[in-house]
Amino acid sequence: xxxxxxxxxxxxxxxxxxxxxxxxxxxxxxxxxxxxxxxxxxxxxxxxxxxxxxxxxxxxxxxxxxxxxxxxxxxxxxxx
Numbered sequence: 001x002x003x004x005x006x007x008x009x010x011x012x013x014x015x016x017x018x019x020x021x022x023x024x025x026x027x028x029x030x031x032x033x034x035x036x037x038x039x040x041x042x043x044x045x046x047x048x049x050x051x052x053x054x055x056x057x058x059x060x061x062x063x064x065x066x067x068x069x070x071x072x073x074x075x076x077x078x079x080x
Contacts, residue, residue: 024032
């Protein structure tokens with residue numbers, strides 16, 4: 001089984017790795033920000049639609065139950 005190497009960088013290696021990192025420019029940051037916002041909005045809309053559909057299904061299910069109980073004579077009018 002291999003072992004994980006945990007030696008810190010030497011000072012020269014650390015400087016080299018820092019030089020290779022590229023700072024994103026403003027246009028790239030704006031583009032990334034827009035994509036993040038668009039994705040968040042899309043997820044929120046999808047969640048809202050799912051919750052609305054589930055609520056409508058639940059309400060439709062209750063209406064079917066009420067209609068069935070009325071046909072079976074279990075409503076309050078048939079008990080009088």
